[in-house]
Amino acid sequence: DVKVTQSSRYLVKRTGEKVFLECVQDMDHENMFWYRQDPGLGLRLIYFSYDVKMKEKGDIPEGYSVSREKKERFSLILESASTNQTSMYLCASGGASRAAGEQYFGPGTRLTVT
Amino acid sequence: GIQVEQSPPDLILQEGANSTLRCNFSDSVNNLQWFHQNPWGQLINLFYIPSGTKQNGRLSATTVATERYSLLYISSSQTTDSGVYFCAVEGFANDYKLSFGAGTTVTVRA
16 A cells, blocks of 8 residues: 655644654655645645655745655755644655656644744 | 536535535546545545546546546445545646645535
């Protein structure tokens, strides 16, 4: 079975803190993705990576950065957390070459910024 | 980008009932997936079905790519089927990006 894990299920941070969300996949997928999910706005793509050290912006990259130093690990970084970044963050992996492919999601991290 | 519309937005079922969820999309796609989001928030893969028909237990799905829609069938529903069902598509020119519908919230009552 494909397994995608995320470092935390729940996280509470203060405004201005630097926040790291980590995602690990065990299926040797080339592509990894970070989404956020908000009521009424659905799932929105923040960043994705199609190879180690490669990244591309999704639809809402502002306020976020990412790091992919190893194929199995994709980190989302909130440089200075703000209350409007309170959300559910979902990591996914899957696909190969230049295609989204069949994506598999991790359990999600509910982040609250106070 | 591709527009994805799911219907109905909400569905309430009695345990044992059958139902059909629909996903319409605005352009040709090379990737279509159905997901179930459980009460804890995790998205579970149901089907990867850019075309054709697949079945998995009580669930089945059909995608008619030429007419730009997909259907998800739930038969003999159980309370564990409750949750939000999402359809997501990738167009030929979208390069990596899945576009998600707004979801159908299914509530199965015992």
